[in-house]
Amino acid sequence: MAKRNNENISISDALKEFVETNKLERGLNRINVADAWKDMMGNGVNNYTTAISLKGDTLYVQLSSSVLREELSYGKEKIISMLNENLGKELVKTLILR
Template identity: 30%
Template structure:
């Protein structure tokens, strides 16, 4: 008598668990926020006062108006880099305050 195997790769099981509890989006948001210093570098991170995600928009509070204007020109590249780290299109816009 042959036995059926119910084995699944651990990564697949974790993805199914996150999906069933609707935690996948929250995990991706945390990854985006965690990746901010890696993508933007030390200088920008030091001027970043708050980061949060609402919907598919990343809100970034900066303490430098000049930096805010400068980052507006790099918005597309920052979005692509952050989404690339997560492996999906999580962020569609960045709002600098």
């Protein structure tokens, strides 16, 4: 059982400590990236998105439309910068559209 501190700390600090202690940051990053993709791209792209996965610093997005995949490939750098800005940290360095 974890040792109890008698200090008063904020809930955000307690949650950060909990995430670090239990090594949950990688899983939270995966969820946050998928949510950011859905928020940024809107319904038009999300209807054709079949899978989103983050492995290391590479984001893999599987699309069911080859036309959309080709169209998005022209703006990869902009998509990466928008995702990182939305997430508030440099998480995605490479985008692979499948």
